[in-house]
Amino acid sequence: MIFRAIGLAACLASLPVFALAQAPRSAGFEPRVWALTNARVVVHPELELPSATVLIRDGLIAAVEANLAPPPDAEVIDLAGHVIYPGFIDAATQAPLDPQKAPAIDAGRALETSRYALAGTPSDNRKGLTPEFSIRNNLRAEPGLWEARRQSGFTTLHVIPQGRLASGAGLLITTSGLPLREAVLREETYPEFQLLPLGQSGYPNTLMGGITHLRQALLDARRWHQHQQLFREKAPGVPRPAEDPVLESLARTLVGQPPSLFVAQSSDEIHRALDFAAEHQLPPIILGGSEAWRTIARLKAESRGLITLVNWGDEPRVEPEPANGPLNPRAKPPRRAQQRLLDRWSAQVSNLKVLHEAGLKFSVGTDGLGEPGHVFRSLRQAIQKGLPPNAALDALTR
Structure with a gap:
């Protein structure tokens, strides 16, 4: 599944940005292969491809290459002017x-402190x-x-x-x-x-x-x-x-x-x-x-x-301190x-x-x-x- 994300790159550069997430397996005649072409791809912060294709097969990234030809069975989406980067963690x-399923703590055995002296916990x-x-x-x-x-x-x-x-x-x-x-x-x-x-x-x-x-x-x-x-x-x-x-x-x-x-x-x-x-x-x-x-x-x-x-x-x-005046509990x-x-x-x-x-x-x-x-x-x-x-x-x- 490809989804629109308000990513960091978009926040900084005001560019439309796409990120990739794991997708459900397709059935029937739904597309199973996607080719995102002509996008600027940030593989990681030290590696950026100015224009590349990201190939997605069954919801998983299969390839990221600059000169990748989309396979015949791929649904092609032209993302020229967009940025693709790894999904956030x-x-x-x-x-x-x-919160209703907080773990119960075993109370342990009952202690008869009136009968036995405890030397420790x-x-x-x-x-x-x-x-x-x-x-x-x-x-x-x-x-x-x-x-x-x-x-x-x-x-x-x-x-x-x-x-x-x-x-x-x-x-x-x-x-x-x-x-x-x-x-x-x-x-x-x-x-x-x-x-x-x-x-x-x-x-x-x-x-x-x-x-x-x-x-x-x-x-x-x-x-x-x-x-x-x-x-x-x-x-x-x-x-x-x-x-x-x-x-x-x-x-x-x-x-x-x-x-x-x-x-x-x-x-x-x-x-x-x-x-x-x-x-x-x-x-x-x-x-x-x-x-x-x-x-x-x-x-x-x-x-x-x-x-x-x-x-x-x-x-x-x-903020500047107010001038002297009557006491104000919200000061x-x-x-x-x-x-x-x-x-x-x-x-x-x-x-x-x-x-x-x-x-x-x-x-x-x-x-x-x-x-x-x-x-x-x-x-x-x-x-x-x-x-x-x-x-x-x-x-x-x-």
Whole structure:
């Protein structure tokens, strides 16, 4: 399927732009082969073909060449004066998740604290731990959700769970609207962690408690994995270990050591996430990173890159302070406070330029934006702060 998209190139150059998305398989006498001719094709930010043909067969790109002759069975569309570029990838969004299907946390065994003294945290305390959560079974069934993103140029979404110490792994899916068996590109991407206080009654409800709780869960998962190995090897005196989806999921992460997402915005959160990842030998990808510009050296040395969120909103206005008069509950903050907000906003928008100049890999997610198309407004603001347009396109397409 070929669809009109309000792409970055259109935002910058006011050109009509087309992007490509996975299409349903055709049946009967509907066209199955398309040849888009005479278009300027941006294969990737470092390779641009001034006039080329894109051949699409069964919804998939079959060839991109400057002098490609359309095959006889192709439906030819002349796109002279138009631009074709890769479909955008939303690197981080929660929008497709159904909030009514939040994962249930196993309460564990009942504790008789009036009868037994506890020397430590019960081994099956699962507060904030849902690493086994499956996104595939918890997506919203709303066709308009995919259409809105497709019309904004997004052909692929990286759906991520958030809000827990260990929330589960992400899922990569196209916006084609096809059945899940065809639309899902990757069932599990990266496990996602966040060092945060849970804000609930009982342990852990502080930041230190949350970090300790997650650390203990990872240590338990490592021990559980060793227990499983000994039982499979029929080591004498080793009982059958309990089935535990939480520890099994965490153990897969510890053993396989895939890149892991760590939600971190401020510089303190980023340092904390890098320390925790190093402790457990997890290759970190920072999700958020609004103050990444403060931690460039460590990020270059220790991270696998960033998924940046561009939900910083409009530029704050600095207005003059009103003359002395009666108290007004709706009065603006003092000018210096307004200026601090503006400085913070400017630093966050300039963050992408700093990341690019430092050679750090980053992609862009729309999480926190009201509409997916608002990402282009945010990227225009970043470009005004010095981010090269090609770097912005690269962040959207790789």
